[in-house]
Amino acid sequence: MPDSPQASGKVCPQCDRLLPAAEFHRNRRRADGLAYYCKSCAAARSTASRRRRGIGPQKRSATPVGEGLKWCPDCDQVKPVDEFPRTTKSSGRHSYCKPCHNARGRETVQRLYGGTREYHLRRRYGIGEKEFQELLAEQGGVCAICGTPDPQHVDHDHRTGWVRGILCFNCNGGLGQFRDDRSRLAGAITYLRGTTWQRVLIHPGVYQMCSPTRGRPPSPRS
Structure with a gap:
């Protein structure tokens, strides 16, 4: 039985080199479980694609980022990780701090929706x-x-x-x-009819104020 790609390595079609499996990113959707290009070629292709789309080089922090800290590319500040919004990404936090993240959101809303x-x-x-x-x-x-x-x-x-x-x-x-419930609204109308003073026509052009059928008058002290 021939060796598996992980054991024998894999040829990268970009650089045409036989490399160990560790030199390829994992990709569960491929039969061999490895990415098509090696890590270095994949990074070069990604960079070239970003340049064609007008995206500048990826920014890096000029100073080391310690444990429990994170660097924001927009404001170029190192802040505690709690200053970054949570996300479902593997890192658990967005790339930009909360003020910069919100500013980017407002800019996107203005650009796309006016x-x-x-x-x-x-x-x-x-x-x-x-x-x-x-x-x-x-x-x-x-x-x-x-x-x-x-x-x-x-x-x-x-x-x-x-x-x-x-x-x-x-x-x-x-x-x-009222939860869009017509029976609740009808009940409220019935309730108001029984607790609100109403003007009732007793003769043509003659009205009389009738007291509620239930409830009690306000306290003299109120």
Whole structure:
């Protein structure tokens, strides 16, 4: 039986050298479990690719980085690892410290979406400012429930994600508190009818204020 690639080594097609398996990165997706190119050739190819894409040389810290510390390429400062956001990468931390990481995020949002509002609408509801304004115009520029002018909150079905309309802060929050449950909303209407003074028509053009059917009056001390 012939030796396995790990035992006999492997020829790198870039430099045409027979090298030990340790000179190749691991790659579970390949039959031999090793990368196609050796480590040095892979690094050279990666560098060349970065240059073609206009990416500059990878920065390195000018000073040694001690245990529990990490260097940020943007601000060129060595900081405790807790100053770097967590990530699922093998290192457990992002490459840039929290202020630089946030600044990069804001720059990306501005470059790709033109601002945080467009980003928020696209990411949360799947619509942009243009679609928002079209929905608002269809509602006459007012809240779809109470008619308050210039509402700014997108209401959507939490089960399907479909946008239903534009609401004011109070109406949007109210639906959320009632969990979009029509039986709860109907119960609230019934409750208000039984606890709120109402104007009742007793003769044509004559109204009478009727007291609630349940509840109790406020304390004289209140």
